[in-house]
Amino acid sequence: MDSPWDELTLAFSRTSMFPFFDIAHYLVSVMALKRQPGAAAVAWKNPLSSWFTAMLHCFGGGILSCVLLAEPPLRFLAKNTNILLASSIWYIIFFCPCDLVSQGYSFLPVQLLAAGMKEVTRTWKIVGGVTHANSYYKNGWIVMIAIGWARGAGGTVITNFEQLVKGGWKPEADEWLKMSYPAKVTLLGSVIFTFQHMKLLAVSRHNLMFLYTMFLVATKITMMITETATVPFAPFEDTLSRMLFGWQQQFSSCEKKSETKSSFNGTGSSTSKPIAVASDTVKKKHTKKSE
């Protein structure tokens, strides 16, 4: 049982995220915030608001999972050490003279290292979320998936929501309607670790953590190097969605004849589709006009 492979993965699964991996996570998050247009100007005009946004970027996933489980969203503020760490990183990144950090961060190797370490923290968050949710609901495997997902990828939801409240909301930056790659891969990992936690997978957790982390880091780095946003498991998605939801063909085929006998107070989805298109065009026109 204690083969070198097991020893390696076991040691890996016992790695503490604090401080180095956390630092990488904060660095990547705050840099992503700074690269938003106007973030630096806001940091000068109103440092407190910028600091608050940075904290949401760093701890968003934990906040979301706390909200979903009705735990105090301010709990993350009680971890004084992490808060001070993230705050100092925020301060250095935004107010360092001559913008040295951005200069250094703009070199690809640094970005690759930081992004890779951030992906490692994602695994730890998912596992933590799944285990934490299981302590609430014994058999609530849907809850476990949701919490693992929220911890791992909930930051984007929180930050979108915060932008919404701040009035600077861009609906095309919406996470609901089109899942980003991190959201997809985090959902996959959350499902995998939930199944493992419910003893539905014949893999030990530390092995799974090691493999999933390797997968995360590899895909992330390849995506950053090739600068492509192509999801590696797009074909699986297509086949899955075709298996599950692939009725468009038959549907459109019998759309014709259902078009004739249009249903009572004509709002079957047969007619709702053109309506949708219409409304979209209206919206587009509106936005185009408003520029």
Add this chain to the structure above:
Amino acid sequence: MDSPWDELTLAFSRTSMFPFFDIAHYLVSVMALKRQPGAAAVAWKNPLSSWFTAMLHCFGGGILSCVLLAEPPLRFLAKNTNILLASSIWYIIFFCPCDLVSQGYSFLPVQLLAAGMKEVTRTWKIVGGVTHANSYYKNGWIVMIAIGWARGAGGTVITNFEQLVKGGWKPEADEWLKMSYPAKVTLLGSVIFTFQHMKLLAVSRHNLMFLYTMFLVATKITMMITETATVPFAPFEDTLSRMLFGWQQQFSSCEKKSETKSSFNGTGSSTSKPIAVASDTVKKKHTKKSE
């Protein structure tokens, strides 16, 4: 005490909502979602988002009451059976070939049956909410009314809020500014059951549940058949609002003379009304300009 009437109402009040009435509730909710323009298109483009919206439509009231009582909003996800039931109904409705369910649902008798059964679940939700809130706050009768109302009619609030977050918000679909008929009748029922729970009404609960449910079903079905949205107790509303808030006449009468001595930094409500109109016109102009 065990007259046939009592036996009937007692047996009725002991009816279990699961599974048939719940199924009817899910059916009506998801059909209402599907009839929104663009819902079917979203279901093909992004099934997960559509499933999430459907769950909010089905469990919105419970989620809102959980939020208001600081219970985990994800608790509804722990009821695996209900989730799977609602999910399968969502799947059948949205992805059934040739759209058979919508075809069948478009027949009036089916709609009447489903809508009637959904109204029955409303009573159960109100009673459950009132009892649940009472377990938190012994004398908090305002909380009991609010929770009963949230459980019974909170779905619309949640779904509006979700549309707001999604960016597809239509402010004229707002539930705050103009209460819909379900919101009104649920508020009425919540007040009634709260009074009954605080022993202020000389009616036994099962009788009250039976009568209120009959009232709900009757009004709902008559409204669906006559296709009118006329609220049956509109006259009572008018008299009540005239009794409580009917100062417009005298108000407008002394608006004249208060117009002359317009008050210090002129923002008494005497002047605030024209201001409101002005701001509305400004807003209208603004939107017109932006096109």
Add this chain to the structure above:
Amino acid sequence: MDSPWDELTLAFSRTSMFPFFDIAHYLVSVMALKRQPGAAAVAWKNPLSSWFTAMLHCFGGGILSCVLLAEPPLRFLAKNTNILLASSIWYIIFFCPCDLVSQGYSFLPVQLLAAGMKEVTRTWKIVGGVTHANSYYKNGWIVMIAIGWARGAGGTVITNFEQLVKGGWKPEADEWLKMSYPAKVTLLGSVIFTFQHMKLLAVSRHNLMFLYTMFLVATKITMMITETATVPFAPFEDTLSRMLFGWQQQFSSCEKKSETKSSFNGTGSSTSKPIAVASDTVKKKHTKKSE
């Protein structure tokens, strides 16, 4: 130890807010609501919505702190007496014939008295929030500051958020991007009382409460009389922000040379600044148009 000064401050710190100071707080809050354009019209069209908004204005800070600590946001509804008090004040202000209350409130001395008493309640709220948060997190001094701040000045956040949900949101009324004077002074007080609570200040609590309240009332009344919104401690702010964030000079100095070698996928803050300025000007022009 029982010098007349101590006796005075001790007696002051034991003053009960209920009912007179609470009444003043409700009066000021509801009058602020009524002075919003269109509030009176809404109160006639839909009294329930207006009542809900008034309750948010009166209890917003407590609701926000409850949300942040994952306590039931409806807890404030359980205090039946305060609810009835605030509701009656809302009723009198909005529906009193001939608008007598607004007439009376439009006299400066009444406003000064009410505003002064409201400022007194602010101190009590901050102290209560700090103590309450400390009962959750022993050493979470950041949480204590946040909760004290939320209780004291969270009403504006809640009401902004409510306006956002209602669709009547004005992003220039945003509290995040530009802190109002009450938000600033409440943050200061929350920091002070947190330090005092953690025994970092050599002042007894009742003395501190007395001094801080005197400071609040004095500044508020002077600001109301001179009708200026000048923050008394603006110079301290400037020096502090120059000490902490005063890198603009060096930054703009080396902006020149960093302009040339614009960094990888050019979104360093060096380029984000002009973008921000542009967007600001756009926004300004936009708002100018809308007038």
